[in-house]
Amino acid sequence: MRKIKAGVIGAGVISNIYLKNLTGMFSNIVEVKAVADLVQELARKRADEYNIPHVYTVDELLADSEIEIVLNLTAPVAHAPLNLRALEAGKHVYTEKPFALNREDADQVLALAQQKGLLVGCAPDTFLGAGIQTCIKLIDDGWIGTPYSANGTIIMGNSSGGMHPNFQNFLKLGGDPIMDMGPYYLTALIALLGPVRRVTGSAQQLNGEITILNPQSHAFGQTFPLEAPTNVHAVLDFASGAVASLQAAKESFGYSPRLEVFGTEGNLIVPDPNFFGGAVFIKFPSGETKEIPHSHAYAEEGRGMGVADMAYAIQSGRANRASGQLARHVLDISLGIFEASSSEKHVHLQSTVDRPKPLPLGLKYNTLDA
Numbered sequence: 595m596r597k598i599k600a601g602v603i604g605a606g607v608i609s610n611i612y613l614k615n616l617t618g619m620f621s622n623i624v625e626v627k628a629v630a631d632l633v634q635e636l637a638r639k640r641a642d643e644y645n646i647p648h649v650y651t652v653d654e655l656l657a658d659s660e661i662e663i664v665l666n667l668t669a670p671v672a673h674a675p676l677n678l679r680a681l682e683a684g685k686h687v688y689t690e691k692p693f694a695l696n697r698e699d700a701d702q703v704l705a706l707a708q709q710k711g712l713l714v715g716c717a718p719d720t721f722l723g724a725g726i727q728t729c730i731k732l733i734d735d736g737w738i739g740t741p742y743s744a745n746g747t748i749i750m751g752n753s754s755g756g757m758h759p760n761f762q763n764f765l766k767l768g769g770d771p772i773m774d775m776g777p778y779y780l781t782a783l784i785a786l787l788g789p790v791r792r793v794t795g796s797a798q799q800l801n802g803e804i805t806i807l808n809p810q811s812h813a814f815g816q817t818f819p820l821e822a823p824t825n826v827h828a829v830l831d832f833a834s835g836a837v838a839s840l841q842a843a844k845e846s847f848g849y850s851p852r853l854e855v856f857g858t859e860g861n862l863i864v865p866d867p868n869f870f871g872g873a874v875f876i877k878f879p880s881g882e883t884k885e886i887p888h889s890h891a892y893a894e895e896g897r898g899m900g901v902a903d904m905a906y907a908i909q910s911g912r913a914n915r916a917s918g919q920l921a922r923h924v925l926d927i928s929l930g931i932f933e934a935s936s937s938e939k940h941v942h943l944q945s946t947v948d949r950p951k952p953l954p955l956g957l958k959y960n961t962l963d964a
């Protein structure tokens with residue numbers, strides 16, 4: 595099968611795992627031709643680590659006619675502007691989350707892609723992993739009856755105590771708990787339960803600023819403003835009639851993930867959607883809890899699966915699963931939660947999306963189409 599050439603923009607922390615997987619596990623379908631970053635040394639470092647032939651400027655990368663997919667791994671504020679440039683240059687684009695910081699930018703990206711006949715994809719792709727795909731199959735096969743409720747919690751310490759090189763991005767909109775961690779939970783919930791109809795919530799902040807107390811941080815002792823809500827509770831009504839609550843907070847300690855779907859005939863304990871694998875359990879009406887083996891492959895850290903899935907979609911003309919439309923719906927939900935909080939009412943969403951098609955069973959290692 596023809597390999598699809600990709601160019602990566604953004605050579606920061608997360609580029610490491612993408613490049614590992616795209617030059618390893620998915621190198622049968624994707625070929626990374628170039629890396630670019632505002633900081634050329636970072637791009638050079640990654641290119642050397644993963645034997646990528648070219649270190650480009652962003653302009654050079656977009657001008658390379660062989661590159662079909664632009665993988666945008668930059669900071670949230672740069673996602674939509676770079677995605678528009680990539681589409682203008684005739685490239686399919688796959689971006690890290692959040693898809694955009696407002697609905698207008700998200701819609702502009704989708705409209706331009708449609709006009710040009712190009713695909714748009716967006717992280718997270720963790721829902722393509724063994725954990726969530728197994729849960730989707732269990733729900734679709736009726737193991738928990740009709741799912742009527744869900745409960746998700748993602749609580750973590752703020753910006754790893756200042757250890758991320760650009761931790762300030764996590765103190766602004768885009769790196770806040772709903773825009774940064776929410777997409778994993780919201781995308782998984784949509785994949786499990788379908789689209790959301792209306793939202794309400796409360797978006798709060800414990801403190802207006804944060805002092806970096808980790809002596810290992812380059813910003814040790816400095817104080818920074820917190821420019822986004824960091825303690826958020828939401829209630830989501832799904833088109834199916836199911837209702838979910840979601841808590842996403844960052845002004846806490848450690849890491850506390852949880853996701854459970856309640857059905858008329860059992861409760862499904864879903865593994866952390868921030869990862870690809872994780873144990874799946876069903877709590878039966880008898881009170882018995884059983885671990886259910888994965889029905890699907892890809893339990894290991896598989897970031898880049900969404901890009902590989904896009905490459906298969908380009909080859910066959912099918913839709914890509916971690917799609918821009920899915921990410922647009924996630925963004926709509928996220929912004930709706932903030933708006934509901936400030937207006938003290940429910941927000942009815944204008945966007946919707948179909949549940950992404952589950953992955954086929956019995957896939958050969960390295961492949962995503964049967």
Ligand SMILES: NC(=O)c1ccc[n+]([C@@H]2O[C@H](COP(=O)([O-])OP(=O)(O)OC[C@H]3O[C@@H](n4cnc5c(N)ncnc54)[C@H](O)[C@@H]3O)[C@@H](O)[C@H]2O)c1
Nearest residue numbers: 604605606607608631632633667668669670672690691760
């Ligand atoms: N770090 C993680 O664990 C993680 C996990 C999942 C997703 N993400 C997401 O991935 C994205 C990147 O995160 P990160 O942790 O790698 O951040 P990072 O700050 O380490 O890296 C971002 C890189 O993008 C470059 N960049 C920014 N604007 C650019 C532009 N206009 N043109 C070219 N390069 C530009 C920066 O110089 C930097 O090297 C974010 O949206 C984040 O939410 C991060």
